[in-house]
Amino acid sequence: MRAFRYERPTTLCEAIGLLERHGSNARLLAGGTDLIIGLRDRTETASVLVDLKHVAELRPAIDAREGVLRIAATSVMTDVAADLRVRDRFVALAEAAAVVGSVQIRNRATIGGNLCNASPAADTATPLLVYGAIVVAAGAGGTRRIPIDELFVRSGQTTLRHAEIVTAVELPLAAMPVGTVHLRRTRRRGHDLASVTLSCSVDGHGVTRIAYGSVGPRPVLAVDESGALADPASSDEARDAILERMLGAAAPSPRSMRASPEYRLAMLRVLARRAVAIARDRLAERTRQEQPAMAAGREPGPPAGTSDERDAEPLPAAPRTPRPVAFGRGSGAEAPLPISMVVNGRERHLEVAPRRTLLDVLRDDLGLTGAKECCLVGECGACTVAMDGRTVDACLVLAVEADGADVRTVEGLAEGGRLSRLQEAFLEKGAAQCGYCIPGQLMSARALLDLDPHPTVAAVEEGLAGNLCRCGGYRQIAEAVLGVAEEEAR
Numbered sequence: 001m002r003a004f005r006y007e008r009p010t011t012l013c014e015a016i017g018l019l020e021r022h023g024s025n026a027r028l029l030a031g032g033t034d035l036i037i038g039l040r041d042r043t044e045t046a047s048v049l050v051d052l053k054h055v056a057e058l059r060p061a062i063d064a065r066e067g068v069l070r071i072a073a074t075s076v077m078t079d080v081a082a083d084l085r086v087r088d089r090f091v092a093l094a095e096a097a098a099v100v101g102s103v104q105i106r107n108r109a110t111i112g113g114n115l116c117n118a119s120p121a122a123d124t125a126t127p128l129l130v131y132g133a134i135v136v137a138a139g140a141g142g143t144r145r146i147p148i149d150e151l152f153v154r155s156g157q158t159t160l161r162h163a164e165i166v167t168a169v170e171l172p173l174a175a176m177p178v179g180t181v182h183l184r185r186t187r188r189r190g191h192d193l194a195s196v197t198l199s200c201s202v203d204g205h206g207v208t209r210i211a212y213g214s215v216g217p218r219p220v221l222a223v224d225e226s227g228a229l230a231d232p233a234s235s236d237e238a239r240d241a242i243l244e245r246m247l248g249a250a251a252p253s254p255r256s257m258r259a260s261p262e263y264r265l266a267m268l269r270v271l272a273r274r275a276v277a278i279a280r281d282r283l284a285e286r287t288r289q290e291q292p293a294m295a296a297g298r299e300p301g302p303p304a305g306t307s308d309e310r311d312a313e314p315l316p317a318a319p320r321t322p323r324p325v326a327f328g329r330g331s332g333a334e335a336p337l338p339i340s341m342v343v344n345g346r347e348r349h350l351e352v353a354p355r356r357t358l359l360d361v362l363r364d365d366l367g368l369t370g371a372k373e374c375c376l377v378g379e380c381g382a383c384t385v386a387m388d389g390r391t392v393d394a395c396l397v398l399a400v401e402a403d404g405a406d407v408r409t410v411e412g413l414a415e416g417g418r419l420s421r422l423q424e425a426f427l428e429k430g431a432a433q434c435g436y437c438i439p440g441q442l443m444s445a446r447a448l449l450d451l452d453p454h455p456t457v458a459a460v461e462e463g464l465a466g467n468l469c470r471c472g473g474y475r476q477i478a479e480a481v482l483g484v485a486e487e488e489a490r
Helices: 012-025 035-041 077-082 084-089 091-097 111-116 125-130 236-246 261-295 358-365 421-428 438-451 457-463 474-489
Strands: 005-007 026-029 048-051 062-065 068-072 134-139 142-147 152-154 165-172 178-185 196-203 208-213 220-224 337-343 346-352 384-387 390-393 406-408
Touching (some): 026 035, 068 084, 077 111, 084 091, 091 125, 091 196, 111 125, 125 208, 178 261, 196 261, 236 261, 358 384, 421 438, 438 457
Parallel strands (some): 337 406
Antiparallel strands (some): 134 142, 178 196, 337 346, 384 390, 384 406
């Protein structure tokens, strides 16, 4: 990729000032799962990258207050999908966040970036539309609150003004039970963009909201207040007629390589019928669950026996905060920047050019060649490493972003000169064939077992969905992982 300056502001005012100063030459860096790819293939250009991960006002957080669930724009999909309040009160959003790319992508991709990228296929856009979310944006002129349906213009374009930064997404907490669902159609689970995305909500008044994407230049929201879709007694013909009207804005591009317009429109209708039925059933179940609380005059909340804290299951600790360094100021784009990382338990101090990736530095500077260079777009998982306890695609992380991080590569799995039990199991089961993908498979498998000591076959398939094996050794890989899980449970 071309050279650029790297800036690491620590306040929102400073970040906005950098955007004002550099204009169209500046790009914001949050998760970077799309931006790094664009810079590498030169569909994106930037002379300055402004990293938002250390801006105090933008720290990842999910908070409920004053009838609103507020999600900081820098919150990653892994945390959105795991949050108890999201899973309980905004089911469709949790379902959407859980299918954004692979585990490695979800550990980096942010909800703000997913919206600002303005892809018609953005998974979180459709549930946020049915929930009537508000996008909070800050700029030199102050803070604006933008109804999400007014944010999107067309693919890659939003109504954000010059030097505005999305700081949060706010979702109103419904006063009555609502049934919601998110569905999608895609060629491959684990990375591929959806051919169709669709979210649906049905409330107690019979109002049905359907939002759909990847079938036009922007996601679309349609609302039916007749009550017919929400009524189980309505005829299929009546419901289909309403759905045809609601889906009338769909206009798939004939140039897409993922699916033909005819296929997308057919699948859109199928998903719409299915989503209405699921949302209706969830509304009925939700109403049964909340009736005692509503009769007692209590605010509906998370299911009994659960905590109202952030995560539904233990997740790795938040990344350590790097020492404050004014990167980029007064230096050229190619000037090396000092970084420190703990790599496989050993502290390493390096100077790296801003455009070099973590994968480059691990392989070329530190001689850790287990992580492989392959697709360079985050699809294959061959470069998977753990950063602050979470797996990432090292090809999509700039080395300067890893300053202050704890990085673990496949070389760090072995202890005392001996292979780990997981590595031995891969050999015993014949999971390692050509071996090219195996380091990444091992890192994803180890992360999965650390989070879920008793995974099912489905959990293993999901946990390793971001890792491709060209030899087709998926069965042996799953057997090795499940076998080690059984051993470690004894």
